[in-house]
Amino acid sequence: MAGHSHWSKIKRAKGANDAKRGKVWSKIARKIIIAARSGGDPRDNLTLRYVIDEAKAVNMPKDTIEKAIKKGTGELGSENFESITYEGYGPGGVAILVDALTNNRARTAPELRKIFEVAGGNLATSGAVAFQFNKQGIITIKTDVVAEDRLLELALEAGAEDVKNEGEVFEVITSPAGYLKVKESLAASDIPIEAGEITNLPANTIAVDGELAVRILKLIDALDDNDDVQTVSHNAEIPDSVSV
8 A cells, every 4th residue: 555545445435335435425515616716617727626536436416516615716606615724743753744724723723732632642833733734736547558668657647756556457647747748638538537646655665564564554544534634644664464
């Protein structure tokens, strides 16, 4: 399991029960609301376009997407969410970035601090771990739909930085600026895209296993379960055999 756990996150969201799926949709709806403040037409608003793609990847209903867009543009009233990134350390000194959308900073920070402390970690000051991550695009494609050589050729020609074989899927890595061009180029070449997003990837990872890995996974799950948390990025390299 790589540090960003992108494909694992998508699989969990798609296979979640109704309660969990509803929470995933609620979190993405907040992102849509924020993005739509700059305009409700995804053709003119690339950030909104990215989030709509993310919503579709987890089977979010079309009417739910449209309602969130209207909330963002003010057609259905307004909701005051702000974007905040929290930084912290998990067990074993693992670096963790938490992207949140909240309407109450005074609620969110204490809740996240408690989650870290219960897990044996701690919330850190701004800048403590962010330098260990790079913002990059990830486009996920199942390995059974295209040959690796063909994908590599198409992706690099479109401007991708790398293609990684993660077993069940290929992950095409791009710069944030090149993400959309690569994604559209692959789609135009009839390559079925499973998911895609711009996210934080660790520059280097820390290999963990056993009880330490379990504690880290429990911390990540607890953070993910918080309503204000959007994404959790970390630099732990955890074997797929480890679960909670």
